[in-house]
Every structure is written in structure tokens, then in C-alpha cells.
Amino acid sequence: MAFTIDTVPANRGLIDMNNPREVSWWTKRFACNESQLREAVQQVGTSAAQVEQLLDGQENILTV
Secondary structure (H helix, E strand, O other): OOOOOOOOOOOOOEOOOOOHHHHHHHHHHHOOOHHHHHHHHHHHOOEHHHHHHHHOOOOOOOOO
């Protein structure tokens, strides 16, 4: 039985689309594929909270 270790992002508030391990982690976290994640980041930026709101289908995106 092989164990895999998912690398948790250093800053879980921001999504680093240039880091393949983080992209993999975020796609699992948000239950989406990479293209959906990239599109969401393009729309609302790298804030994990805003990307999550967009992917969850919430109409109002909160800004901080």
C-alpha cells in the first residue's frame, strides 16, 4: 500500500497557479478540474475565499 502526501499550500489564503502541487491540492479541495480553477482565478483573482465562492455558485462575491 503506497501513501501519498499532499503538500498543503504555504499560504492557504492565496492560490499559486504557478505551483503544480498547489494547483493539484486546490482542485481536490474545491472538487473541480484545473481549467475550472484557472478560469475562476482569472475572474476573481488568487484569493482562495473568492475562488471558493465563485465555484460554489454564490452570486455575491465578498471582497476584503
